[in-house]
Amino acid sequence: MILVVLEHDGQRLRKSALEAIGRARQLEALGPLAGVVIGENTQAVAQEASQYLPTVYVAEVGGYTAEKWAEAAYAAVQKSGAQVVIASGGRQGRTWTARLAYRMKAGLLEDTLETRAEGNHIVATRYSFLNRVTERQRAALPVVLTAKPNTTPPAEPQGSGGVEVLNVALPTGVEVLERLSEQKKGVSLTEATIVVTGGRGLGSPEAFAKVEELASVLGAAVGATRAVVDAGWRPYSEQVGQTGKTVQPNAYIALAVSGAVQHQAGMNKSKYIVAVNKDAEAPIFKIADYGIVGDVHQVLPALIEAAKKLKD
Amino acid sequence: MKFLAVIRQVPDGESRLKIEGGRVDLSGATLILDQMDEWAVEEVIRLQEKHGGESVVVALGPERAEEALRTALAMGIDRAVHLVAEGYLDPITQAEALAEVIRAEAPTLVFTGGQQADWDSQALGPALAEALGWPVVSWTTQIELESETQAKALHDLDEGAERVRVALPAVFTSQQGLNEPRYPTLPGIMKAKRKELKKLPLSAASKAEVLEQTIQERTRLNKLIDGKDPVSAAHELVRLLHEEAKVI
Structure with a gap:
């Protein structure tokens, strides 16, 4: 059985x-x-x-x-x-x-x-x-x-x-006091077929809102790097990497993410890796299938528009 | 009170790995105290600093794991126990062997890493808890002792987190954010050399065997677009993802 x-x-x-x-x-x-x-x-x-x-x-x-x-x-x-x-x-x-x-x-x-x-x-x-x-x-x-x-x-x-x-005798030992839910309506990170991740290069939590917007247009889950999480812009639950979540979506879109080994540990098996970074030497481009070498602040709004047009 | 950390020695994430005869060959790699275990060690030291008592570090692993135990001793742990076993042992078998040592130590609580950086296992903490008949709190980011028999903790779930009250003794596994580990000081390193490190030979049969290891790096397309004109670059990227990769 x-x-x-x-x-x-x-x-x-x-x-x-x-x-x-x-x-x-x-x-x-x-x-x-x-x-x-x-x-x-x-x-x-x-x-x-x-x-x-x-x-x-x-x-x-x-x-x-x-x-x-x-x-x-x-x-x-x-x-x-x-x-x-x-x-x-x-x-x-x-x-x-x-x-x-x-x-x-x-x-x-x-x-x-x-x-x-x-x-x-x-x-x-x-x-x-x-x-x-x-x-x-x-x-x-x-x-x-x-x-x-x-x-x-x-x-x-x-x-x-x-x-x-089944009747189960309930074990004691752990009592849940409070659930701090980040159970948003959005797509679950580990189950998502597309993940859009923002890195420290976005510069501010406000700029990160654009990452969410692109994710929402694509029906994707939002991910974050450790630096972004450490800075308090996003919750731990969204962190992709060695100490965060491991994801393997069809498309992993990394925006202003440099691609440290610890981050790669959480996403390097994605089917397609897409990167936007102004530094052509960033390690993320070595494992990228598609990428734009350019300023994320200009490219991201353009990506949102292009994706919206595609979905219409 | 007694606080106990279970640790392992693993290759540094930045180390280059090579394969020899279908197995990962660590001969050229830098080996370190697993980063997630380092958080466990730090938390155990902090608990001892706050509540007094004793701190112990336990490792199950090959001879070389002694280096990682010495690192933990240099950080401030009082003494070490090393269950010496070469080769792969599954987490259930490891838990069984470690539980015997830990039961004899009778600590207030046990801390270990949330995930192992070599075998990518998350099972050791919970398996150990089961072996001891204790509760487990995995992916812990905060812990506070309320008494010798009770603690409050904050830990991560699949989505979000929760605050729990846990009956002690219990096993906790670490998560990023738990603490910022201290570096061993030179006096600490000198002292560590004289601290007790007890070795116990272990022979156990693994319930799972590793047949073969390979490094499969996916060949990436590396199609990079110049972003000088962001609008046309974005359109080209979306077109490629839609028409070529067919992922959006």
Whole structure:
């Protein structure tokens, strides 16, 4: 049995959940599929999930803590007898899956790009050394794996399944006092197909508003460099790089970003890299597919206009 | 109270990596205390400075990891424990071995890096917490001890952040913004040489193996447009992205 832990926003499955289902279907040789919806407002989501998976477990455990997610996923593992657990590889996913893997005494394959079954093993491709090395890892079942966002086509609905409620004893230890949400209506950075990132070269937080405008025209997520975040112009949650988020969109548009190694660690696997920088020697141009060597203050407004015209 | 940091030694991000026989060869690389572990060490020292007690640093890794332990001692940690193991060990197996040492130390809390700069793993902190039966707070940017059995922390989520109250002992992983680590001073470096560093041999079988490592650098198109005329440059770029790359 393969168990997919499905991310959702309390209303619908997230794109990352559909990708995780897609990943599970690639491993179908290892057994039938089941899903589990964990969190709050899980009922409607579980109904949606049942259009994709023959069995869906649901654990209404309230807001996120790693302990609760690991506990609920473990309950679903025990109920289903799953030997493989698949989840999305965000910060939260990579936290609770480590707890779960320890509890299952399982091999943990983190942030995988591709996975395939090989007898009773799973072989996975992933990045290491700050995204600079590609490696193949192999682990014997049981295996817990996280799928890197945007690496698997989202699954289509298939058949219909039943929903089964799990009762989970809630672990204590972490009490959430306050949620500081930057959950804007915009596109999630790690799931976005286009990311528009601004660097320190923009000069001011006001100038950064233009980055947001371009992102909004393109339906893109907004990213920031560490320098911009350190300067307090943008929140940490938007930081791309070694200590921020790792993204792999179809297009990564870097505006006034010089492209330090630490920044590249978060975006160097993007399909197309686009850079605007006045310094033709900036390291970002060495990894760029397309670029404009010019002043971002002049180029960016022109890019917004050109993009608007295209979208009209 | 006792504060404990778990650290690793990794190649500096600026170091050139090479591949030898399908494996990353670190022989030419500059090896450092992992930057994210450095934040963990700094926070442990600050907690000790504020609340008293003892500070300990623990590493699981090859012989050379001793250098990183000495760096932590030079920053101000009291003593070190080194679980010596060569080669790749998965985070679950590492957690199992480290938990044994940490259980015996019985610290108030454990701090480690949010992500490892060599194996790109984020799992060690939470796996360790599970092994110890403790809560975990990952990607911590602020921590404040309320008592010996309770702390308040601020930490990053996938989106946004949250403030939590955590029962101690617990495991915390670091995130940028937590602190600005101090540099080891010369007297600190001299003192570190005389501080206790206990070595324990470890033999454990990894639950995951690395089959092959490669460096795949995508060939980039490098089509650069002169931005002297911003309007036409912008139009050309948008055209290329739409018609050629087909990404917008």
